[in-house]
Amino acid sequence: MNPIEKLATYFKEFPGIGERQSKRFVYFLLHKNPNYVNDLGNNILSLKNLIHQCPSCFLFFEGDKNELCDICKDKKTDRTSLLIIEKDADYENIKKSKNYSGMYFILGGLAPIVTKETPSFIRLKELLSTIETRAKHDNLKEVIIALSLNPQGEHTDMYLREKMSPLQEKYGFKIVSLGRGLSTGTELEYSDGETIKNALRNRQ
Numbered sequence: 001m002n003p004i005e006k007l008a009t010y011f012k013e014f015p016g017i018g019e020r021q022s023k024r025f026v027y028f029l030l031h032k033n034p035n036y037v038n039d040l041g042n043n044i045l046s047l048k049n050l051i052h053q054c055p056s057c058f059l060f061f062e063g064d065k066n067e068l069c070d071i072c073k074d075k076k077t078d079r080t081s082l083l084i085i086e087k088d089a090d091y092e093n094i095k096k097s098k099n100y101s102g103m104y105f106i107l108g109g110l111a112p113i114v115t116k117e118t119p120s121f122i123r124l125k126e127l128l129s130t131i132e133t134r135a136k137h138d139n140l141k142e143v144i145i146a147l148s149l150n151p152q153g154e155h156t157d158m159y160l161r162e163k164m165s166p167l168q169e170k171y172g173f174k175i176v177s178l179g180r181g182l183s184t185g186t187e188l189e190y191s192d193g194e195t196i197k198n199a200l201r202n203r204q
């Protein structure tokens with residue numbers, strides 16, 4: 001395999017990138033000046049050293065390994081509220097809406113509709129233990145499920161409600177879904193700040 005084809009195989013693994021686009025990326029780099037390509041390479045190399053996943057909410061953040069992220073550390077964060085999202089990109093959007101000041105939890109995926117192995121697709125165990133800790137120590141009042149409004153998102157919503165219900169009975173927190181303020185088929189990742197703000201305001 002020649003270097004062009006070899007690099008293209010890496011780009012092909014990127015989300016949403018096909019064969020043709022992956023080649024276009026390689027030719028794009030070939031046309032850029034050497035400094036650009038060097039910088040890009042260095043940034044990729046340092047990524048894993050600079051960015052780590054928060055052991056509490058699973059967000060990626062700039063900081064040391066095993067340290068908590070700024071949101072989890074910040075005393076001003078509202079610890080009585082926990083918002084469940086699928087992925088980091090959703091967090092960016094909720095942050096932009098400037099209408100939420102509580103804790104987050106990154107589920108890491110959605111529950112597939114037809115499988116019995118659901119826990120292997122999402123961080124269910126971690127979620128339940130986070131909820132239990134927050135309920136015991138931080139007076140957790142509300143869990144907000146903020147997943148995309150497609151069949152898989154709605155399936156996951158129902159699945160999570162079922163799994164959280166024993167803890168809900170024990171500790172008495174409220175479970176709400178953000179979905180009702182969004183229209184069907186909406187991907188949280190592509191929603192604008194205003195839409196998310198309204199959805200947060202109208203959560204039920």
Ligand SMILES: [Zn+2]
Nearest residue numbers: 054057069072
């Ligand atoms: Zn965190």
